[in-house]
Amino acid sequence: MTMGKIKILHLITGLGTGGAESMLYKLLSATDRDRYEPVVLSMIDRGTFGERIEALGIPVHTLNMRPGRPMPIDVWRLVKQVKEIRPDLIQGWMYHGNLAAQLAVSRLRTKVPVIWNIRHSPYQLQFVKRSTATVIKIGAFFSQSPQRIIYNARVSADQHEALGYAADKREVIPNGFDLDTYRPNGAARYSVRQALGLSEQAFLIGLIGRYHPMKDHGNLLDAMARLRAQGRDVHALLIGRDVDGNNDALTARIAELDLSDCIHLMGERRDTPTLTAALDLLVSSSYAEGFSNVVGEAMACEVPCVVTDAGDSAWIVDDTGLVVPPQDPAALAGAIGEMIELGAAGRKALGVKARARVSEQFSLPAIIDRYQALYESVWEKERGSRCVV
Numbered sequence: 032m033t034m035g036k037i038k039i040l041h042l043i044t045g046l047g048t049g050g051a052e053s054m055l056y057k058l059l060s061a062t063d064r065d066r067y068e069p070v071v072l073s074m075i076d077r078g079t080f081g082e083r084i085e086a087l088g089i090p091v092h093t094l095n096m097r098p099g100r101p102m103p104i105d106v107w108r109l110v111k112q113v114k115e116i117r118p119d120l121i122q123g124w125m126y127h128g129n130l131a132a133q134l135a136v137s138r139l140r141t142k143v144p145v146i147w148n149i150r151h152s153p154y155q156l157q158f159v160k161r162s163t164a165t166v167i168k169i170g171a172f173f174s175q176s177p178q179r180i181i182y183n184a185r186v187s188a189d190q191h192e193a194l195g196y197a198a199d200k201r202e203v204i205p206n207g208f209d210l211d212t213y214r215p216n217g218a219a220r221y222s223v224r225q226a227l228g229l230s231e232q233a234f235l236i237g238l239i240g241r242y243h244p245m246k247d248h249g250n251l252l253d254a255m256a257r258l259r260a261q262g263r264d265v266h267a268l269l270i271g272r273d274v275d276g277n278n279d280a281l282t283a284r285i286a287e288l289d290l291s292d293c294i295h296l297m298g299e300r301r302d303t304p305t306l307t308a309a310l311d312l313l314v315s316s317s318y319a320e321g322f323s324n325v326v327g328e329a330m331a332c333e334v335p336c337v338v339t340d341a342g343d344s345a346w347i348v349d350d351t352g353l354v355v356p357p358q359d360p361a362a363l364a365g366a367i368g369e370m371i372e373l374g375a376a377g378r379k380a381l382g383v384k385a386r387a388r389v390s391e392q393f394s395l396p397a398i399i400d401r402y403q404a405l406y407e408s409v410w411e412k413e414r415g416s417r418c419v420v
Contacts, residue, residue: 037410040118042135043071046078046091048272048286048299049241050324051124051150054183054206056080057176059089061399065322067406072114074109074131079384095269099162110138120410122146126166133420144413146405147180152187152321152342153194166373169194178409181402184343202405205343206322207398208389213331214388216308221311225293227266237310239325240317242273242281249284250316250339250394251358256288258367265371267314270297270306275283281395308332311378312370318339331389333382337366347393351385381394 038176041059046052055071064068071084071091077097081091092112096105097225113121114137121136121143128149135265136143153167171194174180180200192198198235238256240246246419249270269281275298278280285294302305303325307313313329313336320342327347329336336352338344345354353369370378 034418036066037406038068038070038117038119039406040113040116040121040132041069041071041075041127042113042121042132043124046071046073046080047076048079048086049323050183050206051148052078052080052130053324054150055124056083057207058208058372058402059084060094061109061395063403064088071119072112072116074127076169078283080276080328106134118143119259120144120146120406120413122148124148125150126163126170127229129170129177129235130166130173131174142413144409145155145177146409147174147177149180149182149187149191149218150321151400152184152319166189167194169406174200175184177404180411181405182321185346185372186342187321204328204398204405205347205393208324208327208331209394210331210390210394212304213307213328214304215287215333215382216291216305219305219309223306226267234263234311235309236265236267236367237307237329238267238313238314238316239270239328240274240315241271241309245319246271246318247318247339247358248274250282250318250358250360251314251365252284252290252294254292254314254316254367255353256292256362257360259290259293261364261368263368263371265367266293267296267328268306270300270303270311272299274298291317296362304332307334309336310334311375312313312367314363314367315339315341315344316363317344320344323347327389327393330382330385333386334377334379335370335378336357337363337370339363348385349388351381351388 057068069089073093074096077093085091096110121132123132132145136145174197181204182201183206187205188201188203221231233240238251275296285291307329313324313334315326315337315338322343326336336348338348338354339357340354341357353366355366
């Protein structure tokens with residue numbers, strides 16, 4: 032251990048844009064650096080978060096592995112890098128990072144405790160890629176090995192334990208939100224609408240998430256078609272990786288539903304706090320979720336939400352928004368219509384309640400405290416076991 036600090040190695044699959052990577056960055060930005068010495072090891076690349084993490088003064092190492100089946104040389108390089116870092120504790124992130132952490136410590140001469148961090152709700156294995164399903168099953172087999180398993184959603188813990196993950200390792204720590212970054216912003220409403228060529232009164236819905244079957248963009252598009260058929264003047268921002276004009280499947284569906292004039296494809300953006308604060312309503316149309324970052328971020332901006340009953344979304348929103356069944360465009364359109372009818376004052380009241388809920392339940396400082404309390408618990412237990420004669 033260096034200068035009395037606990038050196039924590041965060042071992043993650045990659046550092047591209049995503050919920051896990053975002054939470055890692057938020058965790059690192061608020062970690063107590065007098066007590067902990069964080070280091071990041073990315074198995075694939077530096078992605079979009081590598082430079083941002085290094086700007087915090089935290090070392091970032093990459094193995095530049097190719098996605099897919101690792102080669103023996105990749106395993107050797109992983110173990111060599113971990114030995115050089117000499118961590119006191121390793122936190123894996125996501126399935127591959129968790130297994131890589133466990134593999135690395137099995138090759139070390141000194142015992143290093145491992146914490147897994149699972150950011151996914153498998154729903155049903157037939158809905159995930161075969162390779163991912165295989166890794167999930169392997170994780171179940173080795174799930175007695177880590178000291179603790181962090182889940183960011185209660186439903187995720189339940190689903191994994193039903194697949195054989197060790198129930199006695201459970202630690203549910205929800206995502207945390209920075210209420211200084213995500214906050215109400217009246218100017219954003221005007222500036223974003225002006226950039227889109229919309230009137231200041233235009234009703235603007237947002238769906239923020241990468242293009243993936245589980246996000247079910249089609250559910251929102253079908254709901255939008257119903258709303259337009261009812262004469263509703265609504266617009267929707269679709270933001271996220273591969274949610275742009277180069278996505279042939281998405282653009283074809285938009286054209287088929289005659290929605291080209293009201294669907295705005297924004298792609299991957301770094302100004303999501305501004306875009307989120309400009310919305311009248313945030314929609315999560317997924318049929319499978321864990322703990323949705325974008326829902327909490329919208330609530331922090333005092334933007335009410337309509338969510339599907341997937342993952343922990345209904346619990347996050349509670350009585351500050353509306354919940355509908357997954358894969359039900361009619362119900363989704365009905366809830367959006369209800370929010371429109373509520374009027375600006377009614378939506379504002381819900382938004383104020385939503386931000387208060389985030390502040391009380393999911394503020395970033397409180398979530399960071401829970402991570403650090405877990406590190407202390409695991410570290411003290413490890414030190415105690417070393418002292419036993």
